[in-house]
Amino acid sequence: MAYRGGCHTTFHHRYHLVWAPKYRFKVLHGEVRLRVREIIRQVCDEMGVTIVNGALSCDHVHMFVEIPPHVSVSDFVRRAKGRSSCKIQQEFEHIRKRYWGQRFWLRGYFSTTSGNITADIIMRYLDRHTHKNGFSPSA
Structure with a gap:
């Protein structure tokens, strides 16, 4: 387990996040999938969020991220969903x-810390679901 640090903090905050398009329509493919991936990566870079692993299925976004203490999970998800929707x-x-109602994503999202299950289990799950357009850092 690797800790990250800031000026006054040392942390290891990892979150397992999942959200889906409204009505679970299977619209995350082709150019849309690539653009959503790019937008979410931009938001991560701006907010200092590290993508540990992730996958874009045709009907949901699935991420395992490390979020610094000064960024709340809800702020990160709000910005990622809001900017990508727009x-x-x-x-x-x-x-x-x-x-047509200008709402691309479902209202809520799923979030859990990696303490409930091990990070290794989350990583194996995401590796099984990662497509060539997933969020893995090496992609």
Whole structure:
């Protein structure tokens, strides 16, 4: 287990996050999938969030991330979902027509710390579900 540090902190905060498009429509494929992946990576870079592993299935986003103490989980998810929803609907007309109410993602999300189950179990699960367009750091 590797700890990260800031000016006044040392931490190891890892979260298992899952959220889905509204109605669980299978829209995360092709160019949409690549763009969602890119947007979420940009948000992670801006907020100092490290992607440990992740997968983009056709109907949900699944991530294992390390979030610094000054960033709340809800702020990270809010920004990732909000920015990706806005940009996806601006850039892809078929998505804008399907989600005419301007809400791309379901309202909530699933979050748990890696303390409930080991990080190794989460990593194995994500590795089984990672596609070539997953969030793994080496991709």
